[in-house]
Amino acid sequence: MNALRLLGCAALIALLPSASGFAEASPKGREYYEQRGEIVWEVPTEDPLVALTFDDGPDRSHTPEILALLKQYNAKATFFVVGDKVARYPDLVRAELAAGHEVGNHTYHHPSLKAVSAGDMLKEIDSTQEAVLKATGLKPVLFRPPGGWYNEAVVELIKRNRMQLVLWSWNQDTWDWARPGVNHIVTKVLRGVKGGNIVLMHDYVPGSSQTVQALRIILPELQRRHYRFVTVSELLQHRPVHGLRQRAEGSDSPPQIPDPVRESRGALGKDPVSERGLEQE
Numbered sequence: 001m002n003a004l005r006l007l008g009c010a011a012l013i014a015l016l017p018s019a020s021g022f023a024e025a026s027p028k029g030r031e032y033y034e035q036r037g038e039i040v041w042e043v044p045t046e047d048p049l050v051a052l053t054f055d056d057g058p059d060r061s062h063t064p065e066i067l068a069l070l071k072q073y074n075a076k077a078t079f080f081v082v083g084d085k086v087a088r089y090p091d092l093v094r095a096e097l098a099a100g101h102e103v104g105n106h107t108y109h110h111p112s113l114k115a116v117s118a119g120d121m122l123k124e125i126d127s128t129q130e131a132v133l134k135a136t137g138l139k140p141v142l143f144r145p146p147g148g149w150y151n152e153a154v155v156e157l158i159k160r161n162r163m164q165l166v167l168w169s170w171n172q173d174t175w176d177w178a179r180p181g182v183n184h185i186v187t188k189v190l191r192g193v194k195g196g197n198i199v200l201m202h203d204y205v206p207g208s209s210q211t212v213q214a215l216r217i218i219l220p221e222l223q224r225r226h227y228r229f230v231t232v233s234e235l236l237q238h239r240p241v242h243g244l245r246q247r248a249e250g251s252d253s254p255p256q257i258p259d260p261v262r263e264s265r266g267a268l269g270k271d272p273v274s275e276r277g278l279e280q281e
Helices: 009-015 030-036 062-072 083-088 090-098 118-136 152-160 182-192 210-224 232-236 272-276
Strands: 049-055 077-081 102-105 164-166 197-202
Touching: 049 062, 049 232, 062 077, 062 090, 062 210, 077 083, 077 090, 083 090, 083 118, 090 102, 090 118, 102 118, 102 232, 118 152, 152 164, 182 210, 197 210
Parallel strands: 049 077, 049 197, 077 102
Antiparallel strands: none
């Protein structure tokens, strides 16, 4: 398996705590990471922008339905994909990118990071990067940990490999994975929506079409309210510039936080998805 490109596997493991230490939750709160730009929950803005995000796919049944609905309402979204499903359904990932959506890394097997060692965590990230690269010619620059769990080691690992850790707005966790009912999902999104929210949904929920049904209500209603649906990377362009991109100067300052827009599609100077086409493998 290829090592992560910016730092070798052995070097990164040396930077991280032991397997037991790796599972310890971070003692630092949201404000600490948010001010430094190391984790994004949302991007408060007066502009009517919303970033819809979908985890755990791609799924042969629900992902195409969601893509069709997004196209109908001229909506862009971000899909945090699971690597083993990317390997099974590369055509769906290419379809997501070809439609102008964004793809992020959601690990390869969707493990709880509380239960994995530093070495296994590296494999989860790297394997997903390679799966997306093989399918599309691009590597994700956004990462979302399964269940939203992180600690200092996870944050440092993601940052040192020039990726951005993205969670979701606390008022926009739809719990659609638990199949709470279409009305619950719709109400959760519409009742508290604000400019700059990042909405958490899933395009893979076993035995449930509630997310798709809810989107049929959510998309036209938010459109009626003049919201525009953007990718996470587009939303990030509305972050305050000062204080984000790097820590205070010092000898121990880590690499700058990446600019996802600059470092993703545009970094290669071409559109590998178009070159590969959307033929099914």
